[in-house]
Amino acid sequence: MTSQLRQRMLIGVGNAGVGILDRLNIENPGVTGTLIINNDPESLGASIVTKKMTLPPGDVREGFLSIEDDFVKAIEGSASVLFCAGLGGDTASLMIPLLAARAKTMGLVTLACVGIPFGFEGKQKRELANSALKKLQGVCDAVAVIENDRLTGTDPTQTSVGSAFQLSDDLLYSSVRAVQGMLITTGPMKITRGDLALALGKASPMHFGHGRSEGGNRLHEALERALRSPLMKKKEGLPVISEAGMILLLLKGPKDLSFAEMQVAVEEIERIAGKKCQIKVGVDANSFSTSELEIFIIVTTDESEVSEQENNFSGVVLKDSPVTSTQMRPKREIANKAKQTTPAVKSTSATNQTQGVLELNSYQRGRFDKSEPTIFEGEDLDVPTFLRRGIKLVAPPK
């Protein structure tokens, strides 16, 4: 009974939720405390998760009432519940807020990891997802949000639909494992539920990275992969970690995970993020079966980057017309450190070309564009110094 009391329930709702829990069960045979809820009997029948609840077709409220008693029984005595789903569909979007509210009334720590659909999936779906998200944020202690539109990078025209959905699934799955991992860290250094709630509870979107590697260079490789995650960039493609206010760092690995590795990870993050950033570290080094090291990073920025309107930006994009690459491209924000602009120099018709307009409102890396950025105290040193410092250049005399 004691172990039951300490159990942390992981609940997948809707098709995406079922998919995540299946994957979790495949990668971690014998995992306990999982439950799936869906109205699709085929999806439930094919799932390897043992605890299942079938929603009847029709009204969602009625569906909820039909499983409420079983649901309460299933989560009773748990320490926490973590819901996961892709929002946008009726089942997940309408059911999760009801389930979460019920769990909360039972005094449980209630969390959720949800995906927001791509803009091209339709305005209605986005609206449903955003409305569900709002309700969830009102109910849950913390909500991790994977915004699919941020996964396509700065140029959505270069991302195939298949790879975008795959990436979305991967990141939603990783985020579930990250939140779950952070909840269960038992080591000398752990992330508290308060930290998690504080990090996920901010208005800004969740910046999340996950990397894994094994072998002699596992720490650096895993860290590099985590930092390269598309969700670790802002829409402009800039690394968000340089503006981090708080970072949750979870190292999950084998028993031989060394103190030095943890130290290097923290130093590296601190070096990139700057010393003012608050870093909370959790270590889960209990695996006997693998030498693989996994790093999960959740970053929150001090300022709220995304306004209410921006949260719904895909709805605006899809208003009346089909999506075009231009419409999908995120708006370029003026980088905060180089807001000054120089007056444009009018071109002349002289034989010799005159130096062009010296715009200072964009970061550029030139020949280092494809190489690993040199980040120091939050600045990308590959970007010209004069641009980062907002120094004005002078145009040649005409």
Place this chain on the structure above:
Amino acid sequence: MPSDQIFVGLEIGTTKICVIVSEGRSDGTISILGVGETPSRGVRKGEIVDLTTVSECIHEALIDAEEKTNVEIRNVWVAISGSHLKSFNNRGAFMLPEERDVIIEEDLKTVETNAKEVSLPAQNIFLHTILQGYHVDGRRDVIDPISMECQTLEADFHIVHGIKTRIHNTLRCIESLKLGIEDVVLSSLASSQVAVTQHQKDLGALVIDIGGGTTDFLVYYNGSVRHSGVLPLGGDHITNDISIGLRLPMQRSELLKIQEGSAIDPGGADLGTITLKNDLGFLGCDISKTSLQIIIHQRVHEIFELVRKDIEGSHEGMIGMLRAGVMITGGSSRLRGIATVAEDVFELPAHLTRAKEVGGATQTFENPQFSTAIGLTKYAMAVSENIPEESVFEKLTKGIGGIFRRRSR
């Protein structure tokens, strides 16, 4: 030391790969026999990113050196750089057993081993363990403690370490050419062998080797190495900044940097216009010389600021104690006005330097871009007597890399 040995230094730089063949003379000096050189490809910010291409470049440089010197090259000393290389100072201590009160050679090795009893990240290995000084029962800065009576022997070391796989990749590149590797040496340690004099090391000096992809630096105080570091920033960044700021192709920017570039802060002055002529694939244009200087000044100033910050982060107040000032070498040290910027940032006298006390091909040692490779051969001569008979892979795996046990000079 056997008379007239041949030493070969190999530097795999971001801009160029060069091989220096030197002759070590019995009087302790070295004479350069020749240099093989090829533009570098497959190296970014001092680290190898394309093994095959780099191997090809090394091969070209070796052939060039062999043709010029008529020496068949079989073994090389290799300089290594890259921002993964880190350093710290540590003290090792050893209490002599009760039955003995005189220090023997074995004790020196024991204190060194004890100093390395630190938990490096799993993927890192020791590259150098550079002796700073011995303490015999608390008496500081003993140069040679052997045969001294003592109860507790202590020694301070400057320890350099880096990521094993990155160091090994450099070695694999060379071994694929069936070349033997004598040892791997931190670039800045190599260049400081010839770029600063012993007197300057005793007074205290900051050696900055600013190359194409990296800026390597080393601090000497009281004759020994106190700090070292590598920034993944160099002349390539200056060229890139010019290219972006003035909207010029990279090659034209590089040429402009060399021909007209200056790191001096133009202040509010209008320095006029530079007219760039038409060239293949490039329409001529006018650019502002003031802008060019602003771009270069900003980058150079920032590089030096970062060096200063790095040193002060570990040794507060040390910069002010470096009486010999700042010694700048490396290919990018030829940039006009660079010493002035260094003086401004470090508030110390700054000098451009190159290989000194070297004989042979004048054009080679007068060029600061060869300081590292020449320094390698000087380093090789200094330590060649102490090299254990084992491969460099074995040494690095066992963490013995860095056989520079004698007091660093």
